[in-house]
Amino acid sequence: MARIVIALGGNALGNTPQEQEKKIAEAVPSLVDLISQGHEIILSHGNGPQVGYIEKKLNASADGESTAYFLPECTAMSQGYIGYHLQKGILEELHRRGMPWHVATVITQVEVDAADEAFSTPSKPIGNFYSKEQAHRLMAKDKHLVMKEDAGRGFRKYVASPLPLDIVEKDSILNLLDNEFIVIACGGGGIPVIKKSSQTYCGVEAVIDKDFASAKLAELVEADYFFILTAVDRVLLNYGTKDQTEIVEMNAQQGEKYMREGHFAPGSMLPKVKAALAFAKSKKGRKAVIASLEKAPLAMSGASGTVICD
């Protein structure tokens, strides 16, 4: 039996509640198959698009307060929204199979360092995609807004993305696992907080990368495998060019070489590869897999995805 942390990409979950529910319904049977095979699964998820949509809606309704930022609360809402669909989809599948399991979503805070340099260099794309012209128009209207290209897919809002240091609700997560719950935690990278005193935290304006937070979660629960499910079947070399090729397997040395050569876009594939490598290197025998949500069942059996080992 293996313990597997599975991180679902926010961009792979679609753009509307209906799309999200459908994509989750399609992915859930292969997740529950893992439980049937005797494995333990712990889930996390991204929130890049969703946290941006939520923030935009909130600010639009904030009575003319154009600088009303609510990113920690928006991440908390995205944990509820995505956790709800995951929890519902998994419970329905378990029920269909007559399997007596419990599922719980933990609203998770993740501690970051107030002095993290990431606060001065926005690196996390969130929300909708815009054309270059639209992005420049929006930035001209709001001098605090930073919009940049995201992996050749269009322009998006960029926010600070500090590194995760610690999972505040770690005892609750471990307790639920000890009691055989399927746990969904660290959604959207966790709500970013800084420590004020031993038990007091304060939310900060940022979105943590869920790949790094999920790697922390995988460390916490001592996972054997770490699956990162996104929108592409495999990690690519020469991404976006006519020479692009799929990577079936890479070790730490190869991964680091490819990173130096600039094959992985910052804010999208780069954090996944970095988090996968950190996990694979953390203990002998640990493996990470980057694969698509659609081909999750094939990735589970090794027929799709990129395997990252030490």
Ligand SMILES: Nc1ncnc2c1ncn2[C@@H]1O[C@H](COP(=O)(O)OP(=O)(O)O)[C@@H](O)[C@H]1O
């Ligand atoms: N080298 C690469 N190989 C594959 N995909 C890449 C690469 N570089 C950038 N990407 C982009 O990264 C995306 C995955 O990152 P992102 O959309 O942020 O993931 P998610 O929201 O699923 O966590 C892919 O869909 C692709 O558009």
Ligand SMILES: NC(=O)OP(=O)(O)O
């Ligand atoms: N928070 C986060 O990393 O979300 P995505 O995986 O959707 O980018």
